[in-house]
Amino acid sequence: MSDVHGVKRVRTTEEAIKARRQREAGKIEEYNKLVTQCHEKVQAQEYSTEALVITTRILESNPDYYTIWNLRRRILINGILKTTDEKRPVFVKELQLFMQLIQINPKSYWLWNHRRWCLETMPDPDWTGELGLVNKMLTMDGRNFHGWDYRRYVVGHLRAIAGSPEKEALIVQQEYDFTTQKINQSFSNYSAWHQRSKLLSEIVADMSTEEKNQVAKDGNQSEES
Template sequence: MSSNVHGRERVKASEELVRKRREREAVKIKQYNDLVQQCQEQFRNENYNHETLSLTTRILEMNPDYYTIWNTRRLVLLRGILVESPQSLNDVEQNRTTYKKELDLFMQLIRINPKSYWMWNHRRWCLETMPKPNWPAELGLVEKLLSLDARNFHGWTYRRYVVRQLRKEAKEKEQDEKIVRSEYDFTTKKINESFSNFSAWYQRTRLLPEIVHNLSVDKKNAIAKDELYLVKEAIYTEPEDQSAWLYYRWIVGHVPDPIQFIGAFKLTSSPLVILIFDDDVSFVSAPTMIEDKTEDTVEGSWLPVGRNSSSSTSTVWVYKPKTANSSPATVRISSSNLMPSTRSKATLTTSLERPIIKIPADDVSATCLARIEERLKTDHWTPSTKRSIPVSSISSQCAWHTLDHARLLKEEIFTVRELLEIEPNSKWALQTLAHFINQLRLLGSCENTDDALAEVISIYEDLAKLDTYRRHRYRDASK
């Protein structure tokens, strides 16, 4: 390794310096462990007093990420420091002073680690526990913190939390809309300061659909065009930063991928048939199982097998024929029967019919299927009368504007191609071009679908050579 780091010559510490440093660290570690032991002992003895609280303060000053001590501190406050039901003005003032000290402690410790989950959680607890918290002051505080570190996602998460509280307190609709608009303007300010502020772009995705909700179609589409202008400024200025590219995709919208039916399989040692999909799905009614010779429908029981035993959706569905001597050879699923579990997947455009593939069983698979077969004796899926799952059509896009999706994709493909003439090795530009072309293909609006797919694969092959660190990801994306 080079001895020159960031233009400065690395100087090897002498053995004496290393020894002294280790001695100092050993003293600090002993002090820290002694404090933790004292605090734990005090807590075990139910000494919920200022002495125990002081011990937690000293520990947190040395290690603000010690979440157990934060929990201990809150219990000490609740059980021994705060007046549970303040009756007098003195009680109210005592509690107010205690909460103020806690909020001040946060300001002291945040200088040590501004990205500590536990400190931010403690501040939220204080504000939610104390009477009449000053939410406008909290908004001002977090704005000041974000001026020091504009991309601190803890600060942005906390800001969203504060805004939610302010909106709860808003008494009139106009006041609520003003808060939302103010947040939108704040994201604009932060984005103009730095196009690489991912949190500001993300916050914008949360606000825009609400801001335009009651506007006319023309006004919504005009705002969408303004957003496209802003994001194009960002990608031309910083083409290698991912933040604006991700927002760009969000503005253009997403064509949901159609559900992929991987196949139907049957182990030679079991009567069960396994259906596998590429995402969680549900059925309006059971798929049709067909016998080979007679082509009769074979009745049976169905069960979704997933992480949640009570769920009606799964990537894996298991079928058991009603009679032991029945052996279906084909499964048929109608296009209107299969339901995706999220809007990222589209319903089928045509019905599916697949042969059931027989595969040899191993001990592990046989054991798992035996358990499922046992469960099917007392439990099975029944069709729901409600279509509670959001269904996407192949034309779904960004829901808050109505710009023609095919035309929009073609225009943005042209834009990205122009940028690639200037920045031919821009990884994010290449990824976005492949994404947009594939979206246009899924939408069915390509002049030549085969040529479009070939170009997408070619782009990912180029990316695998250009960015070898992520070559496996690009190869997976090209499949």
């Protein structure tokens, strides 16, 4: 009869809650141990692969732990990057780690910050590939302001290596067209409007009055749609 009246069910629920709390306590204890180990290794200037792995395990649990990101870069700079001539594969692995962790929190400032550091530090970064990546990110979430900020960063580098005013102008036009597309998809996408406003003066700089009027007309149509 105890089963009918739910006594066993209550006991089972209580046991499940207790077991869950024990698991959580164990995870917290392990996490804190890893953080302590990380600090100890850096303080001892032990910039080893083991130290790097410890930071990975911490960041897999908490990708917003900026102190650990700082320590990770310190370990990389004074460890593997100092002892190898093949630096690019190291950064490729870092970029792969980003792709793993960004799924946990796509709006993590510290994740995007680490990716910037990788690209600015690694030899021959693929800026065109980065634009493709951020295109996919903004397809999944067109309002991700970290994604838009990163896009401006990537476009800035693409413009810097364009090689000619004509190629740079093409990049600007393509970026303007991209913002138009995103605004047409969602008029209240303020990040897209912000990006568009930064490009507009360049877009119309060499236009005739008639062409400028057409741009204004197209903008009004976007607002009405």
